[in-house]
Amino acid sequence: MHESSSEMADYCLTQVCSYDEPVSRYVQFPFLIKNDSMPSFCGYPGFDLICNGNDKLLITLPNNLGSFSVQEIDYVNQQLWLNDVDNCLPRKLIAINGSSFVGKSSFYPILEQDYWFYNCSNEFFNSSHNLKIMLIGCLSGESYGVFASPLETIVKGNYSSLCSKIGPIKVPVGPNEEDYPLDLRGDIRLTWSKPLECGKCYERNGRCRFKSYSNFEVECVHLPHHGLSKQAIVAIALAFATPLILVTFCITYFVIKAVLHRRGHGNGANTTLALAVAVNPQPQIVIHGLDQSVIESYPKVILGESKRLPKADDMNCPICLGEYMAKEILRTIPNCGHCFHVDCIDEWLHLNASCPVCRNSPLKTPENNVL
Structure with a gap:
């Protein structure tokens, strides 16, 4: 509790379950892999992750939601992409039916979409040629098929007896729910609001961390320096400008002198006057010559x-x-x-x-x- 933030940062390094994982699964503040040797102050409360026996990155959500595999962490936009550990997200969603992603968790959906699940016999599929259906493979069998739809009344009339319906099931999706696949194989997307400052920090290629142990206030450090300071620019300008002015003056002087020596006459007066003006410029005066x-x-x-x-x-x-x-x-x-x-x-x-x-x-x- 007495170490400074700079000393704390020396302990907080980027974590991975496996270096074979993509960069989007590398872990840094506010997240923390708990079964690693990193100190607890390297992560924000509620952002704990674990590595399972297969070196997969997992997060456990409250409200009986259970564990999800972490597919991607977007630190700039502060979004978390999750999927089912067993690669059957629809089964996971049906199992937690009634539990909400909005609760005590640090994470909440960007947008939720209601889906209805239909378990229908093969007779239904043989007679329903006008429906655009995508079967959910991990839930379907040889004699039946399961599909999901955002429409509750997709099965009507005589076909209702061939299907059983479950729903609505709330599915966290991205900003454009129409892009979410009907077989629900896509990742669910969650976001977080605290600590808010970290997203802006990572956008500027900085590093987010706690200021101290005493509170949950964070800071942005190690920001890259873009360009030179004003003092450095002035110093460099003077360093280059001074010799450049001297060289320019000397070249001008010797060129004019060479022209005088070469010509020897003719327009010598013009050149002499030009040299006089270049070397010792005088204020404008009224000229009184002869016609x-x-x-x-x-x-x-x-x-x-x-x-x-x-x-x-x-x-x-x-x-x-x-x-x-x-x-x-x-x-x-x-x-x-x-x-x-x-x-x-x-x-x-x-x-x-x-x-x-x-x-x-x-x-x-x-x-x-x-x-």
Whole structure:
């Protein structure tokens, strides 16, 4: 009476009469095989089972109902499927006529159907061709036959003298009594309401047991864990996201740098601006550049083979940093005389009204030359 529920659970294992039996006959809480070595707290009161000499699982019901063989235990829907130990359920039902499945037992029928049993001579069967009859083999003989019917008046008129009737006999059936065979070879189905929580527990693949010895309160344990906790998901996300962001940034940076190095000119200004935005994004600002007509008025020069420029040390475009090549078209800024690739400086002047080197505002001096 002093052990904890976890210590109690160590003793309570799944029981079987024989491992040759199907899984549907394996025994666990609230049922308990009494002639096994399992402690009594491993089963709920009134759910005792036994194994007979043939390793068959049996249950004994009160109210003089006697013993039945257990065909199946549905722990989720809390249903018990029973049949006669001697495989003649109709004889068992007739023998307990007058006793009810509803009583002191922990189990009760899902639904009961009234049946009438008819014991008729062979003369009846030879003359009754319109009846749909299924003989009950274990009750019939050479000169007579026994059948059951949910209809009391199935034998009428002159045929009544050829049959004797017993009934009504209440037969526990499933939710759809019309599916129950007329020869009553099917299993009777019972259910239980306490402990109710165990059905929900087994549906979630858990394990039902007593919380303690002190009362009949049960609990559901050993529920499987589905998925990861929120903390684990956040930790994994951060672990993957951080290096991914760094790698993405590095790849972007080196790709842009490689494009700059390969092209050396042309759209260098566009790429430089893209790199600036990618590395150090700035808030939106109002752009004040020059009109295209003004930009076109600035002198253009075609670089000759000697690559002579007004300033001898100006061998690279200050915008794209690419080296000037012969036959390239350059544009100079009036007044300060700084040279640039045409595409580079045109793009710049669309955004800015000053020289990118000295920041002086140029003068309009239209002129095209060859250097």
